Amino acid sequence: MEWCWLASVRPQQFSRGRPLPFRAAARFRGRLSKLRMSLALLGVLLAVGVPAFAHHGSASYKTDKVVVMKQATVTRFLWANPHTMLMFDAKDDKGNISHWAGEAGSPAAVRSLGWNKNSLHPGDVITVQLYPSKFERRVGRLDKIVLADGTTLKDSPRSDLGVLSRY
Amino acid sequence: MRNLFQCCIISLAGALVVSSLAFAQSSPKPNFGGPEDLKEKLGDTGPGGPAPKHDLTGFWAGKVAAKLNPVPAMTPWGQEQFRLHKSNGQYPVADSNDPIKGCDPLGFPRNILFMTRGIVFTTMPGKTIEMSEYNRIWREIWTDGRELPKDVGGRSADAPDPRWYGYSVGHWEGDYTFVVNTVGSDPRTWLDNAGHPHSIDLRVEERYTRVNHNHLEVTVKIDDPKTYTEPFVITKSEFTWIPEQDFEEELCVPSEQAEYLKLIGEPAAHSETGK
Numbered sequence: 001m002e003w004c005w006l007a008s009v010r011p012q013q014f015s016r017g018r019p020l021p022f023r024a025a026a027r028f029r030g031r032l033s034k035l036r037m038s039l040a041l042l043g044v045l046l047a048v049g050v051p052a053f054a055h056h057g058s059a060s061y062k063t064d065k066v067v068v069m070k071q072a073t074v075t076r077f078l079w080a081n082p083h084t085m086l087m088f089d090a091k092d093d094k095g096n097i098s099h100w101a102g103e104a105g106s107p108a109a110v111r112s113l114g115w116n117k118n119s120l121h122p123g124d125v126i127t128v129q130l131y132p133s134k135f136e137r138r139v140g141r142l143d144k145i146v147l148a149d150g151t152t153l154k155d156s157p158r159s160d161l162g163v164l165s166r167y
Numbered sequence: 168m169r170n171l172f173q174c175c176i177i178s179l180a181g182a183l184v185v186s187s188l189a190f191a192q193s194s195p196k197p198n199f200g201g202p203e204d205l206k207e208k209l210g211d212t213g214p215g216g217p218a219p220k221h222d223l224t225g226f227w228a229g230k231v232a233a234k235l236n237p238v239p240a241m242t243p244w245g246q247e248q249f250r251l252h253k254s255n256g257q258y259p260v261a262d263s264n265d266p267i268k269g270c271d272p273l274g275f276p277r278n279i280l281f282m283t284r285g286i287v288f289t290t291m292p293g294k295t296i297e298m299s300e301y302n303r304i305w306r307e308i309w310t311d312g313r314e315l316p317k318d319v320g321g322r323s324a325d326a327p328d329p330r331w332y333g334y335s336v337g338h339w340e341g342d343y344t345f346v347v348n349t350v351g352s353d354p355r356t357w358l359d360n361a362g363h364p365h366s367i368d369l370r371v372e373e374r375y376t377r378v379n380h381n382h383l384e385v386t387v388k389i390d391d392p393k394t395y396t397e398p399f400v401i402t403k404s405e406f407t408w409i410p411e412q413d414f415e416e417e418l419c420v421p422s423e424q425a426e427y428l429k430l431i432g433e434p435a436a437h438s439e440t441g442k
Contacts, residue, residue, distance in 0.1 A: 060259040060435035080423035082270075085431060103431045105203070108284060108300070108417035109231070112202050139435040156203040 061131040061141045069100070069128045077120040082106045086120060086142065088128060102130045102142040105156030113154050124148065204231050204284045205414060206407050215381035215408060220342040223375055224290060226414055227383055227406035229283035235402050238363050238395060245364055245394035252362030259436030261428060266356060268428075270419035272331040274356025275306065275349060276371045276387055280402055281360055285414035295337055295345070300414045308337040308347050319351035320367040329353040329367055340374075347373040358389070358401070366393035381408040 069090040076087035084104040089097045104110055107117070120126070125148050130140035145153045202208040206228040241249060253263045260268060267273060273282060278299055285300030293311035298304070316334050318326045327334065333352040340346050349371045358365045369391040376384045383406040390398040 059255070059257060060261075060432075078423070078426070080427065081418045081420045082424060083427045083431070085427060087430070101431050101434070103427065103435075106417060108415035109203050111415060112205065112208050133435040135436070135438040137434045137437075137439070139431055 060133055060135075060139075062134055063131060065132065066143055067128075067130055067132050067140065069130075072100070072126050072128045074120050074122050074124040074126060075099070076122060079107055079117040084110055084115070086128075086145070088126070090128070098138055100128070100130075100138045100140070102128065102140050104142045109156035110153070113156060114151075115153050119147075119153060120145070204228065205409065206230055206284070206405075209407050209409070212381045212407055212410070214379035216379065218343050218377040218379050221339050221345075223288040223295070223345055223377060223383065225288065226409040226412045227286050227288075228409050228414070229286060229404060229406045231282065231284055232360070233280045233283060233387075233402040233404040235280060235359055236400060238358075238389075238401070239399050240396045241363075242392075242394060242396060244366070245391075248364035248394070249362060252357060252364065254360060254362040256361060259432070261432045261436035265360075265362070267419065268424075270421045270424050272302070272304065272356070275332040275335075275352050276373075276389070276401075277357055277359060278304065278332070279373065279385070279387060280358075282417070283404070283406075284417065285409070286406060297347075301417050302419060303416070304332065306332045306335055308335040310337050315348060315350050327351060331356060333371070343377045345375040345377075347371075347375070349373070364394055365389075365391050368393045382406070383408075 069088075072088045072090045074086065074088050076085075078085040078087075084107060086102045086104070088100050088102070090100055091097050104115075107115070127146040129143040129145070131143060132138075132140040142155045144155060147153065207230070209228060251264075253265070255263045255265050255268075257263075272278075278301070279286075282299070282301035287296075287298040287300075289296050289298070290310075293309065295308040295310055297306045297308060313336060315336055316327045319334065320326065320329045329351050331353050333349040335347050335349040337345055337347040350369070351367070352365065352369050352371070354365060354367050354369075356365070357363065369389070371390070372388040374386045374388075376386075378384055384403065385406065386400055386403045388398060388400050389395065
């Protein structure tokens, strides 16, 4: 099937490291320890903070995996409020067709990203990248679409608030 | 030193691996979007000259959602209301009971905290009108010196009914700050997207300060002793003058929302067996 999962997010672990070989170096151990803690904290912040600010927020969708479907065919595009919707068919390696539905931000949200009512038409062959439902349904929050001419239509990002904006 | 080197490598590797969704150069790269509102797209527009006195007239661009401060401790009544609210942040949209799930009005003050991509001020004799891009709603802010109504939602025959957008009066403090006080917001509306509640006793003070021609700051203060143990400032947000003095049409359309729930919201929230 012409889709793949991106790597899932896993917490990293930090090695305690080997003992320092020289006494002079050992005097710096405390300082190095602080530095190590700072670096570790940086790693944790990057790991946790970036996805938290970056992904669409939705309790229905996975945020740690993205499905990519190439050579998908648009069957319906709804320029609808408050959510733009895309129906499309994806074909696997054996030619089996599966029907998918994806949502994007509101027209007002995605217009500023280059979309409009006529961005997609039935029959268009596209690449779709989306965050799938947690329930293994063929539904997802769109991440981006690549048109046949290479044009990329990104979906709007989620709000950078504690609560999750879907608009 | 080797320990430091090892630590650096491990930390950076961990950060890069775990943040690979954001920064990976290999295809496919997840999209973290571009500007999601006109304010972000406009960027820094500069002051644009001094602020005109006693004048907010025009179209202003804001963020999709204001950055909110934490709410203070809730009263037992407030906690009980909050417990009943299932927000979109915690539940799939199909399972939430957010009033806007069915395109009910955001109501006030939620409409000045969320879906604030665009607002407009204009004046009429004795009142200022504040309009919103989202759902193209408006509020009348009386400036003729009248008092706010009393006993909104009371049982007496002349008691005013609660309103989705309340009853508002406004006045200028100095030349550049327009102060709006509001009562009577319908308690069916939520304070914010997290589902924090409010009661009919809610009083809201908005302070719109025009810093210069291009920038408008608003501070929103909540006072609802039935729900919260103390008054609090829920947000201080900013708006930017829109050079074209126009904005998008942005509505919640009930029929389209119903189709969304049928095609996407419901399937996304449950397994094939409906669990």
